[in-house]
Amino acid sequence: xxxxxxTLLRIVSEYDGDFKGAFNIxxxxxxAGRQSTDNIKIESKKDKPGLEIHIKPxxxxxxxxxxxxxxxxxxxxxxxxxxxxxxxxxxxxxAGCGVHSDDEEEAxxxxxxxxxxxxxxxxxxxxxxxxxxxxxxxxxxDPVTEVNLAEDASLEMDTVQIRGVDSTVRKTTGTLAARxxxxxxxxxxxxxxxxxxxxxxxxxxxxxxxxxxxxxxxxRGHSHQIFNSCIRGENxxxxxxxxxxxxxxxxxxxxxxxxxxxxxxxxxxxxxxxxKIAGEQxxxxxxxxxxxxxxxxxxxSGFLK
Amino acid sequence: xxxxxxTLLRIVSEYDGDFKGAFNIxxxxxxAGRQSTDNIKIESKKDKPGLEIHIKPxxxxxxxxxxxxxxxxxxxxxxxxxxxxxxxxxxxxxAGCGVHSDDEEEAxxxxxxxxxxxxxxxxxxxxxxxxxxxxxxxxxxDPVTEVNLAEDASLEMDTVQIRGVDSTVRKTTGTLAARxxxxxxxxxxxxxxxxxxxxxxxxxxxxxxxxxxxxxxxxRGHSHQIFNSCIRGENxxxxxxxxxxxxxxxxxxxxxxxxxxxxxxxxxxxxxxxxKIAGEQxxxxxxxxxxxxxxxxxxxSGFLK
Numbered sequence: 001x002x003x004x005x006x007t008l009l010r011i012v013s014e015y016d017g018d019f020k021g022a023f024n025i026x027x028x029x030x031x032a033g034r035q036s037t038d039n040i041k042i043e044s045k046k047d048k049p050g051l052e053i054h055i056k057p058x059x060x061x062x063x064x065x066x067x068x069x070x071x072x073x074x075x076x077x078x079x080x081x082x083x084x085x086x087x088x089x090x091x092x093x094x095a096g097c098g099v100h101s102d103d104e105e106e107a108x109x110x111x112x113x114x115x116x117x118x119x120x121x122x123x124x125x126x127x128x129x130x131x132x133x134x135x136x137x138x139x140x141x142d143p144v145t146e147v148n149l150a151e152d153a154s155l156e157m158d159t160v161q162i163r164g165v166d167s168t169v170r171k172t173t174g175t176l177a178a179r180x181x182x183x184x185x186x187x188x189x190x191x192x193x194x195x196x197x198x199x200x201x202x203x204x205x206x207x208x209x210x211x212x213x214x215x216x217x218x219x220r221g222h223s224h225q226i227f228n229s230c231i232r233g234e235n236x237x238x239x240x241x242x243x244x245x246x247x248x249x250x251x252x253x254x255x256x257x258x259x260x261x262x263x264x265x266x267x268x269x270x271x272x273x274x275x276k277i278a279g280e281q282x283x284x285x286x287x288x289x290x291x292x293x294x295x296x297x298x299x300x301s302g303f304l305k
Numbered sequence: 306x307x308x309x310x311x312t313l314l315r316i317v318s319e320y321d322g323d324f325k326g327a328f329n330i331x332x333x334x335x336x337a338g339r340q341s342t343d344n345i346k347i348e349s350k351k352d353k354p355g356l357e358i359h360i361k362p363x364x365x366x367x368x369x370x371x372x373x374x375x376x377x378x379x380x381x382x383x384x385x386x387x388x389x390x391x392x393x394x395x396x397x398x399x400a401g402c403g404v405h406s407d408d409e410e411e412a413x414x415x416x417x418x419x420x421x422x423x424x425x426x427x428x429x430x431x432x433x434x435x436x437x438x439x440x441x442x443x444x445x446x447d448p449v450t451e452v453n454l455a456e457d458a459s460l461e462m463d464t465v466q467i468r469g470v471d472s473t474v475r476k477t478t479g480t481l482a483a484r485x486x487x488x489x490x491x492x493x494x495x496x497x498x499x500x501x502x503x504x505x506x507x508x509x510x511x512x513x514x515x516x517x518x519x520x521x522x523x524x525r526g527h528s529h530q531i532f533n534s535c536i537r538g539e540n541x542x543x544x545x546x547x548x549x550x551x552x553x554x555x556x557x558x559x560x561x562x563x564x565x566x567x568x569x570x571x572x573x574x575x576x577x578x579x580x581k582i583a584g585e586q587x588x589x590x591x592x593x594x595x596x597x598x599x600x601x602x603x604x605x606s607g608f609l610k
Contacts, residue, residue, distance in 0.1 A: 230561075233579075247569045256535075258561035259579055264552045267580035274538075274564055275572035 001025060001032035004071040004100050004132075011162070012096025012128040013067045021063035024051055028070060029077045040064055040091070050080035050112075057086030057118065067096045073105025073137035080112045085153075087118040096128040097143075099165065101135035108140040115146065117153035117180075125157045131164030138166040145172040149180035151206065160304070161188045161196065169197045176237075178206030186215040187304045190223035190251070200229035204237035204266065213241040218300050219251030229257040233266025243272040246303060248296070306330060306337040309376040309405050309437075316467070317401025317433040318372045326368035329356055333375060334382045345369055345396070355385035355417075362391030362423065372401045378410025378442035385417045390458075392423040401433040402448070404470065406440035413445040420451065422458035422485075430462045436469030443471040450477040454485035456511065465492045465609070466501065476504045481542075483511030491520040492609045495528035495556070505534035509542035509571065518546040523605050524556030534562040538571025548577040551608060553601070 005027045009015035022040035025033040029049070036042050039059040043052050053064060070077050083093065101107040117123060131139035147155055161168060174182050188196050202211045211231055219225045231239035245253040259268040277299050285295035306314075310332045314320035327345035330338040334354070341347050344364040348357050358369060375382055388398065406412040422428060436444035452460055466473060479487050493501050507516045516536055524530050536544035550558040564573040582604050590600035 245566070247566060247571070250569060252565075252567045252569075254563065254565040255575075256561060256563035257577075258559065259577055260557075260559040261550070261552060261579040262557045264555060264557075264581055266552070269576075269578045269580075270560075271574075271576050272562075272564055273574045274566040275574075276569055 001027050002071055005032060005069040008069045008071070008098025008100060008130065008132065009067055009096070011130050012098050013065055013094050015067070019065045021065060023065035026068035026079060028072065028075050037062065045080060048080050049078060051082070053081065053083045055083070055085045055089050055091055057088055059086065059089040059091055061090065063092045063094060065094045068109055068111060069097070070099045070107045070109050073101040073103040073107050073135055076106070076108045076110070078110045082114045083116065085115070085117045085121040085123055088120045090122045092124045092126070094126050097141050098130050098132065099139040099141055100131070100133040101137040101139055102133045103135045103137055105137040106140065107137055108142070110142045112144045113146070114148070115155060116148045117150055117155060119150045120152040122154045123156070125155060127157070127159040129161040129165055129168070131166065139164060140167045141165050142169045147172065147174035147182060149174065149176045149182065151177045152179045153177070154181040156183045157185070159186045163189055163191065165194060167195050171199045172201070174202040174211065176202070176204050176206055176209035176211065179208045180206060181209070182211045184213045188215070188217040188225065189304060190219050190225055191221040192223060193221065194223040195225070197226040198228065200241070202230070202239070203232045203234060204239055205234050207235045208237065209235065210238045211240070215243045216304055217245045217253065218248065218304060219245060219253050220248040222250045224251070225253045227253070227255040227257065230260065231268055232260045233263055233268050235263050236265035237263070237267070239266070239268040241270040245274045246300060247274065247276050306332050307376055310337065310374040313374045313376070313403025313405060313435065313437065314372055314401070316435050317403045318370055318399050320372070324370045326370060328370035331373040331384065333377065333380050342367065350385060353385050354383060356387070358386065358388045360388070360390045360394050360396055362393055364391065364394040364396055366395065368397045368399060370399045373414055373416060374402070375404045375412045375414050378406040378408040378412050378440055381411070381413045381415070383415045387419045388421065390420070390422045390426040390428055393425045395427045397429045397431070399431050402446050403435050403437065404444040404446055405436070405438040406442040406444055407438045408440045408442055410442040411445065412442055413447070415447045417449045418451070419453070420460060421453045422455060422460060424455045425457040427459050428461070430460060432462070432464040434466040434470055434473070436471065444469060445472045446470050447474045452477065452479035452487060454479065454481045454487065456482045457484045458482070459486040461488045463490045466494060468494055468496065470499060472500050474502045477506070479507040479516065481507070481509050481511055481514035481516065484513045485511060486514070487516045489518045493520070493522040493530060494609060495522070495524050495530055496526040497528060498526065499528040500530070502531040503533065505546070507535070507544070508537045508539060509544055510539050512540045513542065514540065515543045516545070520548045521609055522550045522558065523553065523609060524550060524558050525553040527555045529556070530558045532558070532560040532562065535565060536573055537565045538568055538573050540568050541570035542568070542572070544571070544573040546575040550579045551605060552579065552581050
């Protein structure tokens with residue numbers, strides 16, 4: 001793999017010259033390294049670009065790394081990855097994405113991920129996105145995630161867009177069977193003229209299923225963010241969504257988190273708050289000796305942590 | 306006026322055989338009584354059905370009653386009422402609506418109200434909606450309200466749909482100048498196969514303008530309610546919307562309260578909660594000697610008060 005990929009891997013995944021576990025490294029649309037384990041098989045799809053990842057029932061404590069990097073302009077990488085997680089497995093999937101452009105051409109990664117968690121499986125899914133390089137070509141990352149949770153399965157998604165992604169549209173849909181749980185923690189930072197859109201659509205189909213979606217965002221410069229979510233309660237279930245956004249400079253944010261209760265025992269809640277950092281918070285940190293800029297940085301990094 | 310109108314007036318307005326203030330009674334699309342005062346002129350529109358209501362600058366403490374009743378099926382009443390409220394006036398406008406049908410034909414009232422509040426004017430606007438009669442014809446009330454608030458003007462809207470309205474679509478739009486305030490308290494009860502939709506769209510255009518929208522609803526039987534709101538912060542402003550819904554029987558509710566902050570000093574918040582009455586609340590009242598039904602009634606009436 002090339003030097004840029006190596007740098008991106010260190011930012012978006014736990015790469016330190018090596019991965020401890022199963023992995024597949026995608027570089028500019030091609031495979032730059034792959035390793036399966038006894039319990040986790042990674043194979044190329046036959047019909048289209050992408051992977052089939054099979055995790056054996058009962059697999060515990062293993063990690064799967066599937067970073068994808070785009071290291072130059074004029075690449076529009078589209079990949080379909082399917083994760084089949086066997087009954088009772090408990091694993092961590094690390095799916096960072098870095099997009100780099102030093103030229104005027106657009107660099108884009110569009111990862112379409114489908115998760116099929118069997119009964120009682122648990123997955124911690126982490127995803128870091130970053131754009132780098134001094135090129136004027138737009139750096140775009142457009143993830144599409146489809147979550148299918150069988151009875152008692154649970155998925156925790158911990159996603160973060162660090163910086164430098166000019167445009168992102170993030171679509172996540174989920175369908176939950178009885179007692180399944182989906183927890184999402186999303187943090188997005190935009191600056192300059194970047195735009196970010198998040199769409200969640202989660203259906204709580206099974207009895208006692210639950211979803212908890214929390215999105216935190218900071219819009220700086222002239223950036224614009226849009227947050228849409230819809231939680232559909234079709235059974236006895238609990239759903240919560242929260243969208244908190246900090247505005248700075250000329251940043252703007254729209255939030256539209258919908259709830260649809262079509263069952264009398266659905267309990268759905270949402271909250272959203274958009275605003276600047278409170279003046280007294282800045283003041284407090286300035287009395288401790290920080291400049292206004294340092295105080296703002298401190299507050300923002302705490303908010304996105 | 307007929308007996309049904311008289312009964313409806315007692316339910317939806319402060320009618321006790323008479324009105325204390327300016328009034329216009331609309332019955333089945335016609336005028337059944339009108340009175341202006343020195344400060345409040347009520348006149349028929351020249352170009353379409355409806356009224357022009359002019360309230361002189363500085364008018365204080367007066368009331369205007371503009372109830373509208375539909376007393377039989379096969380009436381589709383459409384009315385345009387414009388309220389011009391002079392600088393510094395402080396008045397109460399009472400706009401109840403009752404729709405009655407004893408037959409199989411639909412009875413509908415569609416009131417399109419526009420409010421133009423001059424600088425510093427304050428209006429308390431109350432509106433009660435009810436459907437009555439044993440007819441199978443659908444009873445519909447579809448109010449459209451357009452609010453224009455000049456600098457320092459404020460409008461408090463206190464609206465309630467008591468019962469018996471088969472279908473309602475309630476659209477309210479508002480544009481607020483500097484320091485103007487809009488406060489909305491909406492309460493809607495639906496039962497049977499009734500449907501109710503609320504759409505708010507409020508633009509906080511002026512510096513330090515503010516909106517506070519609170520909707521409480523109870524969906525019983527097989528009824529369905531939809532709550533949509535959008536608060537647009539285009540300046541330094543504060544916006545809050547809240548939608549709380551209680552589900553009973555097979556009632557269903559969707560809520561989609563959007564926020565759009567296009568100014569860095571816009572502070573926008575929303576909250577929504579949909580669910581059944583908590584079991585422990587019922588239990589508490591039952592230990593005080595109430596039946597389960599009585600306990601539920603008590604809680605719902607407190608919630609909608």
